[in-house]
Amino acid sequence: MKNLLLLLALVVLSTSAFAQKKTKTLEEEVQGMEQDYSLNKRGLVDDFMQLTGEQATSFWNVYDAYETERQALGRKKFDLLVDYAANYESLTPEKADELINATFASNKAYDELKMKYYSKVKEVLGAVEAARFIQFENYLQSVVQGEIQDELPFIGEMKKANKKKK
Numbered sequence: 001m002k003n004l005l006l007l008l009a010l011v012v013l014s015t016s017a018f019a020q021k022k023t024k025t026l027e028e029e030v031q032g033m034e035q036d037y038s039l040n041k042r043g044l045v046d047d048f049m050q051l052t053g054e055q056a057t058s059f060w061n062v063y064d065a066y067e068t069e070r071q072a073l074g075r076k077k078f079d080l081l082v083d084y085a086a087n088y089e090s091l092t093p094e095k096a097d098e099l100i101n102a103t104f105a106s107n108k109a110y111d112e113l114k115m116k117y118y119s120k121v122k123e124v125l126g127a128v129e130a131a132r133f134i135q136f137e138n139y140l141q142s143v144v145q146g147e148i149q150d151e152l153p154f155i156g157e158m159k160k161a162n163k164k165k166k
Helices: 002-016 024-049 053-090 093-125 127-151 157-165
Strands: none
Touching: 024 053, 024 127, 053 093, 053 127, 093 127
């Protein structure tokens, strides 16, 4: 599972190098990797939830709707990371404020999405299974976010590195 999540993190990071030159080829590549991640994620969720019969059918209908919305939020988060990568070396106070407020909004949107779909999954599977699903989603998102955070430079980090070189 860690390899799959690391792949997603690498996708985000590899594209940050091209932050200023987002080409159609890169866009197609990213879409392909997003599709691969979604398929692999579905398998992980299937293994984790272990649902059968009518429960499985009902859950997967809700899950597919959830994934559609989550992917849209994921794309916005990806674009935010690309924006950060393009600007962190010369970050202005205005850009820093814009990026952090966009991050707050992104995190809030993810939480609202999970709350919305907790209720929907609870309707078809009950509270315990819905909580398990959200717990697993939180785990996957935390692992991916941790991998990304490990690779992203902190604000001012490049300036410190450049000063040491001189």
